[in-house]
Amino acid sequence: xxxxxxxxxxxxxxxxxxxxxxxxxxLAATQNLEPSSVADIRRQYGDHLYTRGDYDGxxxxxxxxxxxxxxxxxxxxxx
Numbered sequence: 001x002x003x004x005x006x007x008x009x010x011x012x013x014x015x016x017x018x019x020x021x022x023x024x025x026x027l028a029a030t031q032n033l034e035p036s037s038v039a040d041i042r043r044q045y046g047d048h049l050y051t052r053g054d055y056d057g058x059x060x061x062x063x064x065x066x067x068x069x070x071x072x073x074x075x076x077x078x079x
Contacts, residue, residue, distance in 0.1 A: 008033070012041070021045035039068030 006014070008031050015024040021041060028038045046061030062074045 016044060019048055021048060036068050039065040043069055043073070 008027070011027060012024050015021070015027070021044065024041050025038070025045070028041055042061045042064045046058040046065075049055075049061060050058035059074075062069065
């Protein structure tokens, strides 16, 4: 048996497929990912919450992306 660690991007992709965005954010924190990568995770989490009808939760995630995500993206979501 041989164990091989997956790359961070592979780990994140797996977590996205399982909708484990909080775990993905924790992984990003432990791996010291760039702010733009963390913002991308928060954007995807916000999108996930938005589709589930949790608009307040989605907005909280979008607010965390200020400075990284284009404001027009959020405005289009709300309209």
